[in-house]
Amino acid sequence: MLQALFTGSHRFADIRAAIPGVSDIMLTRRLRELEAAGLVERRVIAASPVHVEYHLTQMGREARPVLDAVIAWSHEWITAPGRRHRRHSQPPASG
Numbered sequence: 001m002l003q004a005l006f007t008g009s010h011r012f013a014d015i016r017a018a019i020p021g022v023s024d025i026m027l028t029r030r031l032r033e034l035e036a037a038g039l040v041e042r043r044v045i046a047a048s049p050v051h052v053e054y055h056l057t058q059m060g061r062e063a064r065p066v067l068d069a070v071i072a073w074s075h076e077w078i079t080a081p082g083r084r085h086r087r088h089s090q091p092p093a094s095g
Contacts (some may be wrong), residue, residue, distance in 0.1 A: 011053055015054065
């Protein structure tokens with residue numbers, strides 16, 4: 001969810017499109033949780049028609065290196081279906 005906001009998605013439909021398989025209910029819950037945690041700010045834009053945007057707060061923006069590190073770690077250690085671990089495909093280090 002934060003990853004979608006890092007890429008510039010700010011409207012509900014854009015965020016939903018960036019997260020395969022997420023339901024409207026689940027997305028709404030997560031956005032509310034992130035807002036309550038201080039990572040996301042919900043902005044109501046007084047336009048015709050009125051629309052809502054979600055933006056990262058300073059705290060949310062500062063979480064990016066942490067999230068990037070977790071994503072890199074998961075690519076290294078979490079096996080996707082039909083794939084071997086990258087680390088496990090290497091011979092054990094001798095020492």
